[in-house]
Amino acid sequence: MKKVTVVGSGSWGTALAVMLQKHGHDVVVWSRRQDMVDEMENERENKAYLPGITLPEGMKFTTDHEQAVKDAEIIILSVPSKAVRQTVTAFAPFFTDKQVLVNVAKGLEEGSLKRLSQVIQECAPQCEVCILSGPSHAEEVARDIPTTCLIASENEEVAKMVQGEFMNPRFRLYTNTDVIGVEMGAALKNVMALAAGMSDGLGFGDNTKAAIMTRGIAEMKRLGVEMGGKAETFSGLSGIGDLIVTCTSMHSRNRRAGILLGQGKTLAETLEEIKMVVEGVNTVRVACQVAQMHDVEMPITSAIADVLFGGKNTEQAVLDLMSRDGKAE
Template identity: 60%
Template sequence: MSISVGVVGSGSWGTALAVMLSKKGYNVNLWSWLEDESKRLAETRENIELLPGIIIPSNVTCTWDLEKCISNVDIVVTAVPSHAVRSTARKLKDLVQKDQVIVNVSKGLEESTLMRLSEVISEEIPHAKIAVMSGPSHAEEVARDIPTTNVVASKEREIAELVQDVFMNPKFRVYTNPDIIGVELGGSLKNVIALAAGICDGLAFGDNTKAALMTRGIAEIARLGVTMGAKLETFAGLSGIGDLIVTCTSMHSRNRRAGILIGKGKSLEEALQEVHMVVEGVNTTRAAYRLAQKHNVEMPIVNEAYHVLFEQKNPKVAVVDLMMRSKTHEMEEVVIEKYNW
């Protein structure tokens, strides 16, 4: 398959995917929003700060010219932080051709509108063919060819299968899923739970606590997701429980690392300064909190995370409040009724 790819965003994930795709033999353009950064990547062939030790192959062209990055490519990968998706899409609007496919790999929600990122891109580039890719995939491991699985979703099956063919290799397996809503919500909302998991680690709680948090966390994510039109089964898959597990348990996770610092007593601002990278779960917590209210969905972990992050609530008090909520059953009402309880 003769394919060329333009990767928009030279952070750790964009760089890792550019390296991975180039190893498959594709010609890849890698765009940085800063000219100095682009020149540094081109000269050193290494993203020293984010992916030290990973050599950027010669068939990756580093550029800060957006038009050059996506001109005449088949696939446009958008890998910018969620807060920059709309502004980047606006720049791409007159550059993207109707036959090009946009694959968004950013995870998050637009805080001001509560829109999913594919909705943001579609609003700015109405003619775009869009797919999203998500799953348990730390850039640090993908760049080192550690076996990884992801899922790609699109409204059109042919687009999802094309992206699957382009990205799949012996170390990176890709599944398809028609549920673009569920795939995006799972990939974004898990960051909120990962922040909470990090806070629990910072408080020196144990495995019992984290297991409970993750289990009830995926229940909250699925509850909101189904209300918004997603399929329940998606949250049992790679972009749901899979991504949640890796983000809540790994030190590669910026969200978990920020949470640990907060659990140890640092303010949100201090934690973000120390992590020194984008922590998507912070803005997503605000958006998730508002989405829960908008759709009248009960999300106690999200609520407590919001109070800790933005209202300076003591994390220990938040845990007690979660533990002492009114008694209830584990399964949803529809399942309980099925068993005639």
């Protein structure tokens, strides 16, 4: 068993820390907030992000960058996508050669339009980089509900090492070397979950949601393949698998945000009510820019951007999608 550091004390990072500590790893959780460190240390609970889950004895907590990653063989990066560059840059002086960074954030970087693995490699070139993705709600992983994900790396041996360390009877991992496809599926499914939630908020039915999910995966694959990903990746866990769970579950922040938007709340009101990061909102504008750069048509993504940032009526956006010119599937 290895020493594992989790950078970030949100719901997903905390859930992974709980799972790994329970299965024999020596886990340290880094938080930027001393009050959260104190709470987790003294009360053995992360009340804000993972209430009701007891944090196992032996798990350690710190706000110190150097102490957090010292001697760690695997470092899980569990911060919002918009904080990845800043966080990795802050930790980079303390990373050592060949430490393995496992990114679990799902998104694209605003401004640079880069995938998150590209950002991480740019900031910490001395490290190996993996992506952990798939249909996985933190609340369920923390409660030992059987879950299957994948670990993606261009270095297959590194992916296999993480697979071997993280797998247990309640958490199964597959390896994948298609980092582009995995990251694009992970990022774009959040946009489609916003759309599915809006459909629910408007009172539409299963027919509408099935259409959004099916045409949504077509959009995701179209852009991902154009960027160099493999089509078959979008039929797997980080594509259709993650899309299903994010579009249908009330654990999904993106779906819940979409429901509120469909019910007529503003974006500001929606984010205030959710109170946690809604990655689809951060991703949709970047996704539109990336699609334009690659000359890929993404009508659902564009429609969501119009609602979020262009003031378009949610129901009208759906009707406009339905009224597009007929074409072959």
